[in-house]
Amino acid sequence: MIEAQIVVQRIKKETAMPQTRGSWIRAVVAAGAIATSASASAQTAPSQATTPPTENAAPTADNGVMLTVFLKHDQSRPLSELNAQLQRQGFYKAFPPEGVEVVSWYVMMGIGQVVTLRLPASRLREVNRILENTAWGSYRTEFYPTYDYKAIGIAAHEKAQ
Numbered sequence: 781m782i783e784a785q786i787v788v789q790r791i792k793k794e795t796a797m798p799q800t801r802g803s804w805i806r807a808v809v810a811a812g813a814i815a816t817s818a819s820a821s822a823q824t825a826p827s828q829a830t831t832p833p834t835e836n837a838a839p840t841a842d843n844g845v846m847l848t849v850f851l852k853h854d855q856s857r858p859l860s861e862l863n864a865q866l867q868r869q870g871f872y873k874a875f876p877p878e879g880v881e882v883v884s885w886y887v888m889m890g891i892g893q894v895v896t897l898r899l900p901a902s903r904l905r906e907v908n909r910i911l912e913n914t915a916w917g918s919y920r921t922e923f924y925p926t927y928d929y930k931a932i933g934i935a936a937h938e939k940a941q
Contacts (some may be wrong), residue, residue, distance in 0.1 A: 843900045846883060847907065850922040851915060853892040862918040871914040877906060892919060896926055 813907050853862055866872065876882055881898040899907060911921050 845904065846896060846898050846926040846928065847904070848894065848896045848924040848926040849911065850888075850891065850924075851874050851893040851895065851911075851919040852922065854917075855920055856900060866915070866916045869917065870913045873916070874910045874914050875932065877903070877910060879903075880907060 844914070855858075876895070876897060879899075880903060883893045883896040883898050885893065897907065911919075917920060
């Protein structure tokens with residue numbers, strides 16, 4: 781993180797000076813270095829100083845997010861084999877984590893399961909890691925940020941009548 785801040789400061793200094801071909805190229809290379817360092821550390825454990833809180837804080841309007849997760853099952857394997865793997869990996873023991881609200885959990889025939897969760901934004905990484913550690917192999921996962929549109933949609937429909 782400190783390296784990224786130094787690079788950003790360097791870019792700001794160089795972009796404040798008249799643009800030359802060399803400084804522009806250095807800025808592009810520095811931006812690439814920032815992107816690479818950020819993506820390389822995306823799945824590593826953060827240091828204690830930057831660890832986000834994972835307490836069971838209730839989601840609020842300021843910190844709450846909804847997340848829809850597609851758990852696409854491996855159709856090349858029998859269901860009994862998939863369920864046995866989920867059991868071995870502790871999927872149902874770990875997911876959903878305590879304090880994360882399950883808004884809906886459906887089976888979508890031909891796809892797998894679709895789960896919508898409501899959680900504090902600070903717990904997003906925790907949910908992701910649980911799925912990586914316990915669902916992968918039986919499922920391929922897709923994640924979609926979600927919001928509740930029901931009241932708005934119904935109101936728009938009623939207004940249009």
